[in-house]
Every structure is written in C-alpha cells, then in structure tokens.
Amino acid sequence: MDLVNHLEGRLLFAVPKKGRLNQAALNLLEGADIQFRRENRLDIALVKNLPIALIFLPAADIPTFVGEGQVDLGITGWDQVQEHDAGVRALFRARRFSGEITPEEESERIFKGSGCETVLDLGFGGCKLQVQVPEKGSYTSPKDLIGKNIGTSFVHLAQKYFANLELEEDTAKEGTDVPPVKFTSKLRTKIIELSGSVEAACALGVADGIVDLVESGETMKAAGLKPIDTVTESTAILIKSRKPSNLDLVDLIAARIRGVITAQQYVLCQYNVERSELLAATKIAPGKRAPTVTSLEEDGWVAVSVMVEKKKIAPIMDELSKIGATDILVLDIANTRS
Numbered sequence: 001m002d003l004v005n006h007l008e009g010r011l012l013f014a015v016p017k018k019g020r021l022n023q024a025a026l027n028l029l030e031g032a033d034i035q036f037r038r039e040n041r042l043d044i045a046l047v048k049n050l051p052i053a054l055i056f057l058p059a060a061d062i063p064t065f066v067g068e069g070q071v072d073l074g075i076t077g078w079d080q081v082q083e084h085d086a087g088v089r090a091l092f093r094a095r096r097f098s099g100e101i102t103p104e105e106e107s108e109r110i111f112k113g114s115g116c117e118t119v120l121d122l123g124f125g126g127c128k129l130q131v132q133v134p135e136k137g138s139y140t141s142p143k144d145l146i147g148k149n150i151g152t153s154f155v156h157l158a159q160k161y162f163a164n165l166e167l168e169e170d171t172a173k174e175g176t177d178v179p180p181v182k183f184t185s186k187l188r189t190k191i192i193e194l195s196g197s198v199e200a201a202c203a204l205g206v207a208d209g210i211v212d213l214v215e216s217g218e219t220m221k222a223a224g225l226k227p228i229d230t231v232t233e234s235t236a237i238l239i240k241s242r243k244p245s246n247l248d249l250v251d252l253i254a255a256r257i258r259g260v261i262t263a264q265q266y267v268l269c270q271y272n273v274e275r276s277e278l279l280a281a282t283k284i285a286p287g288k289r290a291p292t293v294t295s296l297e298e299d300g301w302v303a304v305s306v307m308v309e310k311k312k313i314a315p316i317m318d319e320l321s322k323i324g325a326t327d328i329l330v331l332d333i334a335n336t337r338s
C-alpha cells in the first residue's frame, strides 16, 4: 500500500524513530490505545482505530516538522524544541544583519518557523544539557572557555550560551551597565558541530570543552569530564503545531496520554484505620483530590482508598503504620482519566 497517499484526513503525529525516547513513546501510544502496525523500515504507520498517521522521525527533526505545521503533533525532548527555536532565530537574525530581510520579516519568519506549542510534559527522558570540561584540566569556569573550541550537537543553544557569556564579559570589561542581550554573528568561541559521541571530543583534541546531555553522569565520568554549568534541563514533551488539522483529536490524544502518565506516576493505597485517626491519616496521604472513605463493619474503623505518588509511597506507608493503620495495600493503576 502506498501510505503517503492515505494521509489525507489524518492527524499526523511524529514519534522518535530511535534513541532514548523511542521505547517510552511507544509505551505511551500503547497505553493510550493508539493501535498501529509498522511495516519493516517504513517511517509511516496508519493508526487502525483513529484517523491518525504516525510518522517516525529523529527526535531532533520533530520540532522542525511540528514548528512549521507539516505535522500536527509530536513527541520529542524540550532540549530539541529549544535547539530548533534557537536555530530559527539565529538564521533569520543573520539574514537581517546581512540586509536580506527587514526586522518585520525577521519577526514574521521566526513566528512561522518556531510554532511548536507544549501540550504536556511526559515525565520521562529527563536530562540536563551541561557545559563539561576535562576533570584534570585548568578550566574551572565557563568563562575560561571563551575563545576556545566547543564540541556539541546543540550548536544553536551553545552559540546562544557563549554569545551571552561573551557579552557579559565584554560588558564587565567596559565597566558599563549590562545592556539588553544582543547577539551578533561574531562569536569568538568556536562551536564545532558533532553528531554523536561528543564526550570523546576533548580527549581526542578536537575540543577544549563540550556541551552535551547528562542523565546519570556515567558517560561524562567515563570520559574524564566534569560539569561546570547547565545550559538547560529537559524532559520529553508532547508538542502541537499552532494550527493542528483536528483540534478535538489533539485534545483526545492529550487526555489519553495524560491518563497514562498519571497511572504511571501514582499507585492506589488502601488501608484500614480507626476513625479517630482519619484526620492524621489524611494529612499523611491527602490524595490527588481527597481520599475515599468507607465504613467498615467493625465499629469505629474506616477503610480508606487514596492515590499516592509512586516515589513517595514507602515513607507514607511508614507514617500510616505509625498512626495505627492496618492492612495497607498498594495497587498499580492501569489507566486514569480526570
């Protein structure tokens, strides 16, 4: 089947085709009952039970497609959206500096090109984009890297970061008040674009420092690097274009995904407690809205059912035990809807 000719009338939804966000994104789609079968090597899959087509793209390209409105919805990293926006701004700023476009055209094109709107934080893919230098080297502050070589896949965010740093340094030297941030195309720091294994750049003599993602810190440590600043923090997000083709469907998908995320983040805690301790118990575990309380056959006792954040459940169970709660059960939640 020629899938490209079956896209008419379907909401286009971009999903990371590989890498760190791929599996978690597929799990979300499954949880949201978005059913599809992806043919081997094909980057488009038609959804069977909804008028949606999934487009599998590199996470870094998704903000371009969504930002320009060719794709309605996408899952990618917040870092990638910021990198894309910084790139769009840098491109049109350079064109304005060269006199190719007017300031009005610059604003208009930036508006058109960077049209991603965040719908929802998806809570996975958490990482930091950090400035890193050799652990045993002489660089200790980001300013030490001004005028040096920086390896990164996040060229535009790195350019923006070092442009700010250079501006701060120049202003401090002049001893004047800090003026509003103004970027020029003349950066003294050299940003070297690398598409992967960025952490090897310092050891190989390609760069003096790098700007790269850090999660556990294992890669950084193994490469003998240390962080000296954070450019931005990121998690995976659901983004939409400014004018999606079917807003009701976007809302439906967002509601389903929100339900799956809540189910992943919460557990259901059930316990019995003496009615006299109910207020104390409610303070320990107030729930998402409020606990459900039902009477027990036994006089003076109630059964409580409450949603608790998964990461807080152990200390909450300890506290409930301390006030005499019994038969404390913790149950996984398959799905939710507010």
Ligand SMILES: Nc1ncnc2c1ncn2[C@@H]1O[C@H](COP(=O)(O)OP(=O)(O)OP(=O)(O)O)[C@@H](O)[C@H]1O
Binding pocket: 018, 019, 020, 021, 058, 059, 060, 076, 077, 078, 079, 080, 125, 126, 127, 153, 195, 196, 213, 214, 215, 216, 234, 235, 236
């Ligand atoms: N170590 C990490 N931990 C958590 N999230 C990460 C990590 N590395 C990257 N990410 C997130 O996943 C996104 C995609 O990164 P990833 O390295 O998987 O990309 P990729 O599409 O496989 O590209 P590449 O071929 O450059 O590796 C990043 O923009 C970031 O939001």
Ligand SMILES: O=P(O)(O)OC[C@H]1O[C@H](OP(=O)(O)OP(=O)(O)O)[C@H](O)[C@@H]1O
Binding pocket: 019, 020, 195, 196, 197, 198, 199, 212, 213, 214, 215, 216, 217, 218, 219, 220
């Ligand atoms: O702090 P850590 O948990 O060690 O994770 C950080 C690493 O993860 C990412 O790379 P990835 O493994 O996705 O591969 P890449 O180098 O090809 O981008 C990132 O670029 C770091 O290298």
